[in-house]
Amino acid sequence: MILLFGGTTEGRAAARVLDESGTPFFYSTKSSLQEIVCNHGVRLAGAMTAADIVTFCEEKAIRLIVDAAHPFAEGLHAAVAEAADRLALPVVRYERRYPPREEGIVWCEDYDAAVRKMLSDGVERLLMLTGVNTIPKLADFWRERTTFCRILKRDESLALADRSSFPREHIVFYEPHADEALMQSLRPDAVITKESGESGFFGDKIAAARRLGIRVYAVVRPVLPESFIPVSGPVGLRRAVERLLPAFFHLRSGFTTGTTATAAVVAAMRALLQKEMSETVPVELPSGEVVTLPVASVRAEGDAFLATVLKDAGDDPDVTNGMEICALVRLTTEHREVRFLKGEGVGVVTLPGLGLEVGEPAINAVPRRMMETEVRRLYPRGGVDITIIIPAGREAAAQTFNPRLGIWDGISIIGTSGVVKPFSSEAFIGAIRKQVGIATALGARHIVLNSGAKSEHYVKGAYPDLIPQAFVQYGNFIGESLSCVASFPPVDLVTIGIMLGKAVKLAEGNLDTHSKKVVMNRDFLHELARRSHCSAAIHPIIEDLNLARELWTHPTAEDAELLLRAVARHAWAACRPLVPSSRFELLLIDEAGAIRFRVGDESSR
Structure with missing residues (x-):
């Protein structure tokens, strides 16, 4: 359990971070006036002495204290430090940001x-x-x-x-x-x-x-106890909790490739300018929070320095997790800009629509800004050449969306927040958005969404004349994918190809079909069968189903026709409102790859 002391803006932010875990914790404030929503936090009100804190921690099996109270709450800080020392508990200090001390004050x-x-x-x-x-x-x-x-x-x-x-x-x-x-x-x-x-x-x-x-x-603000572990934002707090109390969050967070590459740039710049071989470096995230990343190695390469940082994606299933992300940094008099050069394992852009010039290394806008900011913090003026190198990037790219995006010969340096939340849909949906952007930039008027390579292979047979970029894989994120399409200028037609397992979930209105979120609902199928006037013989079949695809073969041909057409129509109806400005059709595909049911604006009536 965690005991959080708040009553401040930082206290509210810390409570939100802890709430994300779904694990109970205690939130203590001096008074009950602060309004805060805690889904998993138990509110406490009233001042606590060191003895009170000790007693409470012993009774509630507290294993970590987070101090997010006002910086001038000296009495509380001292009480927390004394209690933590007596109980041998770690204390994480959620510190606020302070501007530099100015002259004239x-x-x-x-x-x-x-x-x-x-x-x-x-x-x-x-x-x-x-x-x-x-x-x-x-x-x-x-x-x-x-x-x-x-x-x-x-x-x-x-x-x-x-x-x-x-x-x-x-x-x-x-x-x-x-x-x-x-x-x-x-x-x-x-x-x-x-x-x-x-x-x-x-x-x-x-x-x-x-x-x-x-x-x-x-x-001036009081000096905090030396035993406190300082963090300066929500990312730092979560990372500290993950390290000190691993069971609190079920999955560990990580950093994007962009943040990792930025850390390598900082390490190389420090070596180049200050002759400092850093073991850790600070990096400012797009939110303004500063985090610290470990550096694997730094070495001289002629008149440049090469720094390596290992990608830590936490528990997110990222193909780049654990990879070496390297930055070769060189000062130059040839120009006065921060210039990005293509290195081994980093892809090159070959299609428009990504927000990068064709021929440029695939380093997205946010990571570029992060690196430029850190470079100019250390070297305000003058030319700097940055070459990002990912030794295993070329092989890893085959497991990503990059070839479909027109990024060849390596992976891309991405990340909008700088942080990877475990099993987050952000990166996947971001890739979908980029694919749709490329397709529309290339003039596609028909977008075809597919769950994966298998269904895409089948649907391409129905639309052989479409450009390859018009086919976009949605994984499980059907609703998000359709919303991505709708966020661009309207196309003439949007098609979704779907296999039966996902279609049954979608027909019930589940726009995210991941098995962790929704499973096949037999009660729904029973009801749909009754409304479709199937025979009584189908109900024992539904009850004994192991996989939805068995509905292609186990019922009679007549029952299968009635039920699965209804599944297709309901799935179409669940999606239709998300693309209001385009014609929309749904293709239900069987296990052999045949399009068995096609439901569109006319056939749905």
Whole structure:
């Protein structure tokens, strides 16, 4: 079990990550005011001491603590550290993002130091943006000088201010996005805030004060206990939980080929510029979160450096999992850009519609941006040549959609989020979208969707004149594939070829036919047989079915005709609304490859 301390934006984000596991956990906040939906989290409210945490963890068999509380909740951090030390439990700290500390701000190590500095600087009129809990900490200032304190409009906040005898007439209530208007109305000499990070809108407060020429004092965030394991986002949290408590998530996450290649580029750039042979490197994901990847090797190659990172796809069935992804990086005076060159095992683009120029190495837009960002972070100006090399890429490409996409001689460097979620449909559906894009770019007016190579082979016989790119495999993702087709300019005709096993599931309205999500429903078949006026003899056959394809041979020819035509019509009806702007037909194919039933807009009536 996991005990999560939240009450913050980070707490909500951490709860969402843990909820994805489907495993129960506990979510603790100081008060019950924060609204949060936890499908698997049990809410706790009330402050907890170190002794309380120890007792709770022992009673509930807690094996991991996640601290996502406010960075200035020093008492809680200390209590968590003490309890974790006594119980020998790991603590993952879900940290918020902080902008670099800028010049022109008066940085103070704590509130006492801030009071001393503001008094010595002659501040006469102050606006406190540090929250109601800091009123006692700044009492030596506001009792001497005019001070306004912005607080949340809550009864408990007003009660806290009253207990400190803070003057009610100097209390102002928080309103979203109103920092500058508040400062304009109060005209303070200075504002004091705390280093609360991006989610605490620290930058907005600083920007508003600077526009009005108001001096800013900022209390730096407290140092966290050294025993805490820091992560900076949802990916880092999940990876940490997977490592520290493997049973919590049923499947392990991983990184895309694009993220892996970017890590190799960073390692090579560090070696090239800093002569640093890194064992791990940071990579910024498209979301802005920074993750760390291990580096397998770095070595000099003439005037360049070659770095290798092993692809870790987690538990996703990815043909590139475990492969060496290499980056050869060289500085050049021939140009001033970041240029991508084709390396061994990386495919070359031969067809339009992928968003890349024909002849370019198959490195998609998001991975290119990731690599360019990291290169410019280390080397702001000047030419850089990047060659991505995947030694086993040419052989692996035969197991991917690349040949169908017009990508030859290797795999492609892909990934939109930078992260692989186990058994995620994202990569498969992304490939479908690319295939449809290529087909339409080549002028195809008829798209044929098939479940796989077997059904595609059969359907190609019915449409021998179509270009190869017009045939798109949907796997189990029938609904997603049709939606992909509908997202492009309408084609004249969309055809779906389907075998009986998937057709029976589809006929019941299941647009994702994966066996992990849906199985053949005998009750549905019984009902469909009754409505189709099949004989009574078919019901024992349905009851004894092992596989749906037995319906081709076990019933009488008449019963099979009635039932399977109904299956085809229902399957067509389940799909029809998804492609409203094109004609649509469904082909039900038997085990010998014959198209036994063809249902279209006219024949469905």
